Structures are given as structure tokens and as C-alpha cells.
Amino acid sequence: MGVIEAILLTIATAATPLLIAAIGELVVERSGVLNLGVEGMMIMGAVTGFGVALLTGSPWLGMLGGIVVGALFSLLFGFLTLTLVTNQVATGLALTLLGLGLSGMLGESFVGQPGIRLPNLHIPVLSDLPFVGGLIFGQDPIFYVSIALTAGVAWFLFYTHAGLTLRSVGDNHASAHALGINVIGIRYLAVMFGGACAGLAGAYLSVVYTPQWVENMTAGRGWIALALVVFASWRPWRVLAGAYLFGAVTIGQLHAQALGLGIPSQLLSSLPYLATVVVLVLISQNKRLTMVNTPASLGRPFVPDR
């Protein structure tokens, strides 16, 4: 395997969890709900994924566990913000703090245990093709899921009636309600989809990316996923581009650390976070772009009148 191929493969594994979590959050935000709890849902997915894989011996069940727990955990947020109409920013933060705390507690006995990794895809002949074989036919299965998810969400949002309905709820919940659309119901579904995606992304970290459990192992990836949604101006394929850009920054700084260029490793480690800030500034500077694309009801509470 060549060096370039290896680097491209690691970029894909670094980008995949960001992409999955961000695609989920994109759907949530398109329905007009801002869930800042991505980090918390991801870490819950990570601890569940690792634990289930360890206890059952099946990494696939681990991924499934991450999805289910992510979706259930997001229901807490849904119940508070949608049914009890609490402040979405504060509730999302609460979800993150609770997730980080709970996962630390649940995962305590997992610390230091070797995990079970989901094996990469291997198709005879095709996976062994030089260069493209590994990249196209030999990655982990979740990589393909993430690409399919992006395509699926792009198709759903812009080419189906249900997607149009979801976007209408996000752009003007009062009008959608007046048209007889069940605003709260749709938002519940969107929030759970976002939770499932974040849970899968978390399980990916602890079952594929680095098969182990470390407290706070998401290390801000949930927040970077939130930033990616803004960066992508709520467009699925741009989320994919952004996730790979961040994957490249993450892997680039790791390689720079390995080379030992005399640059402090802490400075290199902070690059993904600094890059997030820079990218957010560049995007938000363009007021027209953000104004046109931001779901108009994003973060605004909705109480159906009767």
C-alpha cells in the first residue's frame, strides 16, 4: 500500500464520524431545531458501542447499540424542547454535559480494555486492485454507510414530498401548522434521526477509528460537526466536503507530529479547533449566503395554538 493511499484512507476514517454526526444534525436543523447536544449523544453512542461490542463480541451489535442509545438519548432533548418548550441552546448544552457525565460513569470498567474492531470490507479481486482497490472497495462498512447517508439525505430533503414538508416546518412552523402539518411530530422524528446518527458516529469512534474506550474520547468532534453544518450552509454534499477537509486537517497534523518538525504537538493538536473558528468566520462573513440558507425557524420555540 502506497503512502498516499494510506493517508487518503486515514482521512476517510477521520472524516466519517464527523460526516455522519453532521448529516444527522443537518436534518434536525432543517426541521427548525438546534440541538447542541451532538457531543453528548456521540459520547453516549461511543460508550454503548464499545460496551455492546465487548460484551456480545459483535462489533455490528455495537454499532446498532450506538444508534439506538443515540436516538433514545436525543428523546430527552426532544421531550424538553418540543413538549416542554425549554430553551434549545440551554437544553442542548445540558444534553452534552449529561452525556459526558453518564458515559464516564458507565464506561469506567471499560477503561484500558482492548476493543473489537469492525473489519474492513474485502471483496476478492476488487479490493486487491492497485491504489483504487483499497480506497473504493476495501474500507470499513460504515464509510459506505456515511456516503449513502449523505446521498439519501440530499435526495430526501430536496426530491421528496416528506423532505419538503420537513423543510417547511423548519422555515415557518406557524404556516406549516396552519396547513395541518404535525410540526411537533416531525420535529421529534428529526431529532431522533439526529440522535441515531450521532450515536452511530460515536460508536464508529470506539469500534472502528480507535477500538477502545477513553473518557471524553469524542474530544469536541460533536461541536465540530455542529460547525460543519453552518459551514455547509445546510447542504448535505457541502457537509461531506467539509468533513473531508477537517479529516485532512486532523490527519495532516498527526503526520506532522509523527515527523517531529520541531513544532509543539499541542499547537498541531489545536489546529482542527482553530480551523473550525477560521472556517466559521469565513462563512458567516458572507451574510447573504447564511441568510438565504439558515432555516428561518431555527431555534425558535413553537407552541401549537388551538
Place this chain on the structure above:
Amino acid sequence: MRIELSKRPQHSTLFSVLSPFIALALTLVAGAIMFSLLGKNPGEALYFYFIDPLREVWSLHELAVKAAPLILIAVGLSICYLSNNWNIGAEGQFIAGAVLGSFIPVVFPGFQNWTVLPLMLIMGMAGGAAYAAVPAYLKVRFNTNEILTSLMLVYVAQLFNDWLVRGIWRNPEGMSFPGTAPFHEYAVLPAIWPDAGRAHWGIVFALVAAVVAWFMLSKTLRGFEVKVLGQSPRAGRFAGFSSSRMVFFAFIVSGALAGLAGICEVSGAVGHLNEKLSIGYGFTAIIVAFLGRLNPLGIVAAGIILALTYLGGEAAQISIGVSDKVVRAFQGMLLFFVLACDTLIHYRIRLVSALPRSKTAEA
């Protein structure tokens, strides 16, 4: 069964007072359930969490040591949140204050006289304020989301501090442990009653900050401006208030308070700068701010309660072997219940069965 909300014509004064208490009670119930699931006697566990730390003088001092940074940071955050500025990077501002405040004793250890401590406190506040000014500037100038930028800067601050205490600021006599040399006596924030316990002047600063912020928010035009711009930026503009200036004001005040908390922690509680600077004070303070219902005086009480959970966590770990990881789960649950109970202030909550409503609507 469905839950239906109907808006109260006016917010309920009764529930404004009661809701934090209901939330606390619910958290205790949930905590008791959690402890039983962990196989512990819930009564015993809750006793060690909430009563045992209050029985001895030295442990009341420890309570003050932990409550001081929580109250200082949360008071600042309340001004931010009331004015609708979502600063969630207080942890980073805490570190920035600790680092800049440590500059004099670490870089000029020979400079020893009574001016050192005041200079350190001022530099700590300046460090936190400057670090908080970054997301404020980006929000005002480029319309950048302050939630994400302030949080990203937390990671950057943690890494920067890590680099300092492992690199150029490391104590050469520290047996290669990360951390600066211990501060000299002029650079240590003294204990209030050294004979009784460790409580340092940070708790006094915290109480003063809370009273000043309470006065500012409830008795002055500036406080009115904070609340108007938070609730209705449009109304604020008609009144001639500048929302850009408010962004800077809120961030800089809260950054300065977080920075002060940082330098007080380093020079009062620890005595040198190290890599494990904070036990998540900047994030726990968010819970304190909401439990105190964004009222500086309520925040004092809330800060003491959250400080108690830290101490109780340590006590319970030693005496009944509950992991200290439970503390953060506990704190997270508390915030959930606080937010849920706040709904009672603005809405009446009714349980209705799903079917009859449509029938009565048609009738």
C-alpha cells in the same frame, strides 16, 4: 395521553421561586434511583453527598474553595445569558486567566513584594477578558456564532496551557512532572482563617461579584439594557441601546470573572500552575447559572450546592466506594430538571387524553 401547554397570562411568581427546589428534589429522587441501580444504599449515598461534607469546619472551608470559582464564573455567565450572548467557553477563559495571572511569579520569580498579588489578579482578569473578547469580536464583526467559537477556544486554551507547563514553564526541579515551580509567598492568595482551613479570598471576591452584579442587573440602567437586549433586540434598538456594545460588555465581564476565578484557583487553592488546572468549573458553572435562575444571589446558593456535589463525590468515593464519575452525571441531571421545571413558570401543564379534544372541537 398527551401533555398540553397553555401560556400563563403572566409568569408565575410562585413557580419562579419554587422551580429550582422542585428540580433539586427531582434530582435527589433520580439520584436515589441511580444509586440503587449501582447497588448502593441510596439513603447512605445521599447522606455522604449532601450532609457529611457539612459536618466539619475544614470541610466547610473546602466547600468555599470549590464554590468560589463556580460562583465567580456563573455570575458572569448570567449577564451573558440574560443578554442572549451564549458564552460557553468560560473554561477557556478560566485557563487564560490562570495562565496570564501566573506570568509574574513564573517568569520573574525574583520580583517579590506586596504588589505581586494585586498585579496577578489584575492580569488574570485581563487574560480572561481578552480571551472572551475574541468570540465577542467575531460575533460583532463577522456575525460568527459565538457558541461554537467560544467552545473551540476552550480546547485551544487547554492545549496551550499543557504546552506551557510541560515546556518552557516547567519546573526544572519538578522531577519531570508537568507544572511550574511553586509560587513564592507574595504570589499566594492567602487563606482567610489559616488556622481553620484552606478557604482563600476567592470566596470573598465571589460574594462581592455576586452582590455587585445583582445591584447592576436589578437597580441600574445598564442592567435594564442587558435584559431588554436579551429579550427583544428590536425593542432595545428603539431605546437606543447598542447590541454590539452589549456583546462586548457581556463577554468581557464574564471573561474577566472567569479569569479571576482561574488565577484565584492557581494562587489560592493549588499554589502553582499545572496541567490539571480545572475540574470542569467552566462547564459546571453553566449549571450553577441556570440553577440560580440567572440571578446573582440565587447563583450564590446554587454555587454552594454544586460545590457540595464535588465534595460529596469525594466523600462517597472514599466511604462507600461510589465512583467519582457519578458527580458529573448527577450535575448533568440537575440541569435537565432545572430547565424542565422552568416551563412551569411560563406555562400551565395539563395532561390530556389524545381522543376527546378533536371531538369537542367539532362539537
